[in-house]
Structure formats: C-alpha cells, structure tokens
Amino acid sequence: MSCFPCSGSSGKAGEDAAALSPSPRPSAAKPAPDRSNSRSSSSVRRGGSIPHGPAKIFTFRELAIATKNFRKDCLLGEGGFGRVYKGHMENGQQVIAVKQLDRNGFQGNREFLVEVLMLSLLHHPNLVRLIGYCADGDQRLLVYEYMLLGSLENHLHDRPPDREPLDWNARMRIAVGAAKGLEYLHDKANPPVIYRDFKPSNILLSEDYYPKLSDFGLAKLGPVGENTHVSTRVMGTYGYCAPEYAMTGQLTVKSDVYSFGVVFLELVTGRRAIDHTKPDGESNLVAWVRSTALSYLPSVLV
Numbered sequence: 001m002s003c004f005p006c007s008g009s010s011g012k013a014g015e016d017a018a019a020l021s022p023s024p025r026p027s028a029a030k031p032a033p034d035r036s037n038s039r040s041s042s043s044v045r046r047g048g049s050i051p052h053g054p055a056k057i058f059t060f061r062e063l064a065i066a067t068k069n070f071r072k073d074c075l076l077g078e079g080g081f082g083r084v085y086k087g088h089m090e091n092g093q094q095v096i097a098v099k100q101l102d103r104n105g106f107q108g109n110r111e112f113l114v115e116v117l118m119l120s121l122l123h124h125p126n127l128v129r130l131i132g133y134c135a136d137g138d139q140r141l142l143v144y145e146y147m148l149l150g151s152l153e154n155h156l157h158d159r160p161p162d163r164e165p166l167d168w169n170a171r172m173r174i175a176v177g178a179a180k181g182l183e184y185l186h187d188k189a190n191p192p193v194i195y196r197d198f199k200p201s202n203i204l205l206s207e208d209y210y211p212k213l214s215d216f217g218l219a220k221l222g223p224v225g226e227n228t229h230v231s232t233r234v235m236g237t238y239g240y241c242a243p244e245y246a247m248t249g250q251l252t253v254k255s256d257v258y259s260f261g262v263v264f265l266e267l268v269t270g271r272r273a274i275d276h277t278k279p280d281g282e283s284n285l286v287a288w289v290r291s292t293a294l295s296y297l298p299s300v301l302v
C-alpha cells in the first residue's frame with residue numbers, strides 16, 4: 001500500500017524540520033535514555049543500533065561499493081519512494097540499509113530533505129537511526145541502521161510459509177515500543193512532530209522484535225501555542241489515515257493515534273487494514289471490527 005497525496009498545497013520543503021528543536025519540551029518528562037549510546041559501536045546491541053553522531057555525508061561511490069553496486073540480491077524491499085538495499089561499510093563490520101530514492105523530481109527531494117532533517121534532530125530508541133545520506137548530483141540516498149528482522153509487514157502479512165506467526169508477547173512488545181516512539185514525537189519533541197505514516201511497513205524490527213519507526217519523509221511539525229491543528233495537504237496511506245484529517249486536511253497528533261489504532265487492530269486480528277480479498281463488509285478492518293464489536297454489545301448500549 002503506498003502513500004497518497006490529495007488536494008491542497010503544502011509548505012516549502014524542509015521548513016518544518018528546520019524549525020524543530022532537538023531539545024525536549026521543558027514541561028515534558030525526560031526522554032527515555034537512549035540505550036543505543038550505552039555500548040561501543042562494534043558490539044551487538046539490543047535494538048541493533050549504533051551510537052548517535054551527526055549524519056554522515058556519503059559519496060555515491062561509497063554506497064555503490066557498500067551495496068555491491070545495488071545488486072539484486074542485496075535488495076531488502078521496495079516502497080513508494082524507492083528501493084532499499086542491504087550494505088556493508090568498508091570496514092566490513094557495520095551493516096547498513098541504503099534507500100535509493102526514485103529520481104522523480106521535487107516530491108522525492110522534499111521527502112529526502114524532511115527525512116534527513118527530522119532524523120538528524122530526533123533521537124529515541126524506538127526511532128530508526130539515520131547514519132547518513134548522499135546527495136551527489138541528482139542521486140538521493142539515505143543510510144540507516146540495518147534492522148535484522150525487516151518490517152512488521154513482513155511478519156504480519158507478507159509472511160513466507162516457513163516463518164512462524166508472531167506470538168502474542170511479540171505483538172504486544174511491538175505495540176508498546178511503537179507507541180513509545182509516537183509518544184516521544186508527540187509529547188517530548190519540541191514542537192511536537194506528527195508522523196503521518198504509521199503503518200506496518202514503517203515499523204522496523206531488530207532482534208527480539210524490538211520496534212523502531214522509520215520513514216519520516218511525511219512527518220510534519222504539530223500545532224503550537226493556541227493552534228489546535230495544522231492545515232496540510234492530505235498525505236498518508238489509505239486505510240490508516242484518520243477520517244477527519246482525510247476530510248478536512250486539519251492535522252493533529254490524534255491523526256497518528258488513529259493510525260496506531262488501525263495497526264493495533266491488525267496486530268490483534270492478523271488482518272490487513274484494507275483487504276479486498278475479503279467478502280463485502282469485511283474488507284475494511286475498522287468497519288468490520290466496529291460492526292462485529294457492536295453485534296456483541298447489548299442493544300441498550302448501541
């Protein structure tokens with residue numbers, strides 16, 4: 001399922017992220033300690049991450065070497081904005097994931113800029129780490145920490161027959177970790193950040209199913225001061241986008257909470273948010289749960 005733009009216009013590329021302060025809000029609780037800083041870079045860590053430093057600038061040649069010239073067998077997956085390859089840094093020790101954005105002009109460049117700026121300023125154990133980027137000529141590449149177990153989508157919906165389904169504990173651990181990532185964006189980042197693309201393919205998993213949010217290209221700064229929302233062009237993924245945001249373009253942190261609710265339903269039911277192979281009345285998970293749940297409620301409550 002890919003991201004969709006709707007009507008309306010949006011602000012200048014990167015202006016949002018550029019206004020973001022890396023410091024937590026004074027009134028908010030202290031951000032959770034970043035466990036990724038607690039051990040040396042060569043050791044294996046829980047969450048599979050490496051220490052934060054400034055995003056490194058790579059040359060295209062370095063990333064071509066790291067991914068064996070973007071060889072097919074290094075391909076980890078493909079999303080709406082490009083392909084992701086597994087790579088090894090020159091020292092051979094550090095495994096990376098390299099996303100090569102489609103060279104489709106302004107929109108891709110905008111996502112690239114927002115993602116670099118957001119992930120350079122936001123740091124939390126439940127957000128994927130951006131190691132660096134490359135902007136050689138018209139090439140746009142992002143270099144992330146490699147997430148051993150791929151995406152939640154790979155485990156929940158695109159599971160190969162030889163892979164065991166996620167057990168209940170793993171499902172709940174993923175929900176809690178992903179919620180902590182959102183909580184950091186909403187309640188601890190200053191100003192708050194609205195993620196706008198919460199869905200299983202953007203929840204990446206390291207060892208022990210430790211979840212991290214990835215893909216910040218659609219992220220937007222939330223309302224500040226007296227404002228209750230920000231008005232934006234509607235972006236997101238069909239099935240996960242909050243109906244009131246899709247209808248009005250008025251974005252609040254609650255839009256992410258709606259998407260979280262959809263993913264939570266996917267985790268507990270094992271069904272996709274939208275599944276056209278299901279019979280009428282069951283293809284939309286939220287509508288199906290609503291009608292099923294309502295049929296169990298005593299009629300006096302309905």
Ligand SMILES: Nc1ncnc2c1ncn2[C@@H]1O[C@H](COP(=O)(O)OP(=O)(O)O)[C@@H](O)[C@H]1O
Nearest residue numbers: 076077078079080084097144145146147151201
């Ligand atoms: N850092 C990473 N480590 C391991 N696999 C990744 C990483 N980033 C992305 N992937 C894989 O590549 C796929 C495509 O990623 P992406 O371009 O973000 O598209 P989408 O989110 O639309 O699936 C993901 O679903 C995931 O399986």
Ligand SMILES: [Mg+2]
Nearest residue numbers: 079201202215
């Ligand atoms: Mg993604």
